[in-house]
Amino acid sequence: NAGVTQTPKFQVLKTGQSMTLQCAQDMNHNSMYWYRQDPGMGLRLIYYSASEGTTDKGEVPNGYNVSRLNKREFSLRLESAAPSQTSVYFCASSEPTQEPRAAFFGQGTRLTVV
Amino acid sequence: RKEVEQDPGPFNVPEGATVAFNCTYSNSASQSFFWYRQDCRKEPKLLMSVYSSGNEDGRFTAQLNRASQYISLLIRDSKLSDSATYLCVVANTNAGKSTFGDGTTLTVKP
Numbered sequence: 001n002a003g004v005t006q007t008p009k010f011q012v013l014k015t016g017q018s019m020t021l022q023c024a025q026d027m028n029h030n031s032m033y034w035y036r037q038d039p040g041m042g043l044r045l046i047y048y049s050a051s052e053g054t055t056d057k058g059e060v061p062n063g064y065n066v067s068r069l070n071k072r073e074f075s076l077r078l079e080s081a082a083p084s085q086t087s088v089y090f091c092a093s094s095e096p097t098q099e100p101r102a103a104f105f106g107q108g109t110r111l112t113v114v
Numbered sequence: 115r116k117e118v119e120q121d122p123g124p125f126n127v128p129e130g131a132t133v134a135f136n137c138t139y140s141n142s143a144s145q146s147f148f149w150y151r152q153d154c155r156k157e158p159k160l161l162m163s164v165y166s167s168g169n170e171d172g173r174f175t176a177q178l179n180r181a182s183q184y185i186s187l188l189i190r191d192s193k194l195s196d197s198a199t200y201l202c203v204v205a206n207t208n209a210g211k212s213t214f215g216d217g218t219t220l221t222v223k224p
Contacts, residue, residue: 031211033212035214041216042201042214042215042216042217043158043201043214045211045213045214048211050211056211088155090157090158092212094205094212096146096205096208099163100148100160100163101146101163101205102146102148102150102160102163102203102205102212103160103203103205103212104160105157105158105159106157107156107157108156108157
């Protein structure tokens with residue numbers, strides 16, 4: 001019953017460093033998402049992938065790239081980290097063709113950029 | 115204007131109280147609706163789906179009004195453990211996209 005698995009759970013980066021956040025789901029879902037959540041604020045969509053082979057920008061895509069590697073995996077890359085990217089990052093997946101059609105989340109990655 | 119708007123609260127209520135949260139959405143093409151619960155520093159978790167006919171799960175009742183583009187969540191007999199942030203979610207399942215409200219914070223006090 002893994003659901004959505006994110007790695008790493010915590011990360012500290014220096015300004016200008018790069019890193020990739022990994023996400024994998026074992027629910028055979030077509031859609032996958034990356035959100036960020038800043039303290040005291042709601043979730044903001046960075047990128048999403050409606051199905052394998054497609055990706056689309058969300059509300060706050062600048063400074064990020066994504067790869068939908070296969071149906072299971074959707075990674076988020078920060079090419080040159082900035083302090084403004086300090087946040088909690090959540091990956092989620094959903095299956096639009098089957099109830100409950102809701103998104104299920106990973107446990108999050110807490111990223112600090114110094 | 116945000117696609118999904120919620121009253122941020124906070125709502126501070128005594129145990130046993132009934133509390134209602136509201137949410138409005140702007141995209142009339144939205145097809146699926148949900149309420150999530152998020153505890154501090156944790157991931158959001160699905161609380162319940164919302165259907166046009168209204169649905170109930172124990173002390174929780176959700177309603178959808180498509181004409182007014184409005185969703186509600188009613189919590190009866192509040193428990194201390196209900197303290198959390200409640201997120202309204204609207205999905206366009208054809209586009210494979212879900213949009214979250216900023217959440218309403220509930221604190222239930224003894």
